[in-house]
Amino acid sequence: MSYGGFEFNTDTNGYEGTDPMITSPAANSGAKEKKARKPTEEQFMIPITVRQAMKSVTSDGQCLVDGRDPHHVKLVACIKDIDQTATAISYNVEDGTGLINVKEWTNNVNPGDGAATTLAPQMYVRIIGKLQSFQGQASITAYQVKLVSSPNELTHHMLECIYVREMAAKRGSGAIGASAALMNNVGFGPQTTGMALDMNSGASSTPHFQQVQDYIQKFSEDNEIGIGRAQILQAMTSAGVSEKAVSLAIDQLAGDGMIYSTTDEDTFKYAL
Amino acid sequence: MTPTGTEQEQGFYPRLNAAGISGGRFSGMIVSVVGKQISNDGQLLILEDGDGAQMKITSPENSQNTQFIEIVGACAEDSVQHFVTRQLGDEFDMDTYNQMINLQNGKYQELFYQSEFQK
Numbered sequence: 001m002s003y004g005g006f007e008f009n010t011d012t013n014g015y016e017g018t019d020p021m022i023t024s025p026a027a028n029s030g031a032k033e034k035k036a037r038k039p040t041e042e043q044f045m046i047p048i049t050v051r052q053a054m055k056s057v058t059s060d061g062q063c064l065v066d067g068r069d070p071h072h073v074k075l076v077a078c079i080k081d082i083d084q085t086a087t088a089i090s091y092n093v094e095d096g097t098g099l100i101n102v103k104e105w106t107n108n109v110n111p112g113d114g115a116a117t118t119l120a121p122q123m124y125v126r127i128i129g130k131l132q133s134f135q136g137q138a139s140i141t142a143y144q145v146k147l148v149s150s151p152n153e154l155t156h157h158m159l160e161c162i163y164v165r166e167m168a169a170k171r172g173s174g175a176i177g178a179s180a181a182l183m184n185n186v187g188f189g190p191q192t193t194g195m196a197l198d199m200n201s202g203a204s205s206t207p208h209f210q211q212v213q214d215y216i217q218k219f220s221e222d223n224e225i226g227i228g229r230a231q232i233l234q235a236m237t238s239a240g241v242s243e244k245a246v247s248l249a250i251d252q253l254a255g256d257g258m259i260y261s262t263t264d265e266d267t268f269k270y271a272l
Numbered sequence: 273m274t275p276t277g278t279e280q281e282q283g284f285y286p287r288l289n290a291a292g293i294s295g296g297r298f299s300g301m302i303v304s305v306v307g308k309q310i311s312n313d314g315q316l317l318i319l320e321d322g323d324g325a326q327m328k329i330t331s332p333e334n335s336q337n338t339q340f341i342e343i344v345g346a347c348a349e350d351s352v353q354h355f356v357t358r359q360l361g362d363e364f365d366m367d368t369y370n371q372m373i374n375l376q377n378g379k380y381q382e383l384f385y386q387s388e389f390q391k
Contacts, residue, residue: 049383049384050283051284051383051384051385051386052383078358080283093283094282094283095283096283096284096285096286096287096304096384097283097284097383097384097385098281098282098283098284098386099281099282099283099284100283122356122357122358122359123358124358150361150363151340151359151360151361151363151364152363152364152365152368155365155368155369155372158372158376158384159368159372159375161383162375162380162383165380165383
């Protein structure tokens with residue numbers, strides 16, 4: 001799972017952080033103009049809690065999380081109730097931090113996917129969608145509402161929210177790449193089995209991490225499409241860095257949202 | 273209404289372990305506890321948290337549950353009165369969950385707590 005905004009786990013049916021133009025059936029029939037697509041570097045998805053969603057609403061009706069307008073959000077919460085109509089399924093979900101309404105238009109639900117008929121109250125679900133506000137209240141228009149793959153996903157999601165918040169704070173303070181300090185502050189123990197926490201290798205604390213980051217950043221300034229993985233590997237290995245360290249650093253940078261894929265999954269551009 | 277007089281918002285409930293219940297801070301509030309089932313005699317359900325400590329759940333359901341469950345209910349001085357049960361399967365990582373709620377209830381309350389209840 002990475003938060004560059006362009007890659008996502010295949011257990012979400014290959015969702016790739018692009019905007020699938022979700023609209024209501026009524027809007028579809030009358031729509032003549034399509035919204036301009038956000039620039040690639042602004043398309044990102046972040047994990048949030050309901051509390052963060054509620055606090056994101058600004059006085060002018062925007063939804064800003066850590067100062068940014070998330071293109072998509074991911075939420076793991078428990079269904080409190082479900083209301084199904086001909087055009088949409090409306091869920092009220094809670095995660096212990098608050099209650100929020102989630103609407104999933106039925107024209108977006110795959111008829112072959114039994115999730116719409118098997119979800120029930122007191123089930124934990126993973127929701128991916130767009131955070132919106134109306135009259136000061138936050139809500140989510142969901143592209144996907146699915147049962148979590150494991151109950152451990154709840155714990156993992158909460159920890160991801162903490163991690164992303166810390167990374168946003170570090171980015172804001174200019175201390176980019178200082179994830180070693182982050183890990184000390186947060187105090188995680190050794191990685192446990194069954195929990196795929198992605199903050200384990202300490203790759204960001206090695207000198208090579210900064211080398212790789214600097215290299216990609218330098219090339220991103222002069223190249224619209226960024227730089228390919230092969231070129232990064234060639235340059236770094238000739239400077240004495242192992243292939244494994246380079247790959248780890250690239251994965252870490254993509255996971256932190258510092259770099260993102262451009263023309264293909266092996267071409268990267270610096271995000272900031 | 274909590275003892276402090278502030279109403280808990282819908283969907284907000286602190287996630288606690290045995291130490292959190294017995295601390296007294298959340299007495300009178302709706303809370304969530306997660307644990308491994310140790311026993312259930314119909315009157316009292318005992319759960320074991322990530323630290324190995326036991327939590328008492330009064331008025332439990334008498335239904336078939338998975339090994340790990342979440343109970344949402346009203347926190348008393350040394351127990352939780354059952355409202356809702358959620359199934360968490362048989363392979364829940366209690367250790368990591370325990371670490372997570374320590375972070376939630378400690379340094380990162382801003383992401384998880386209704387502001388009136390932040391310490």
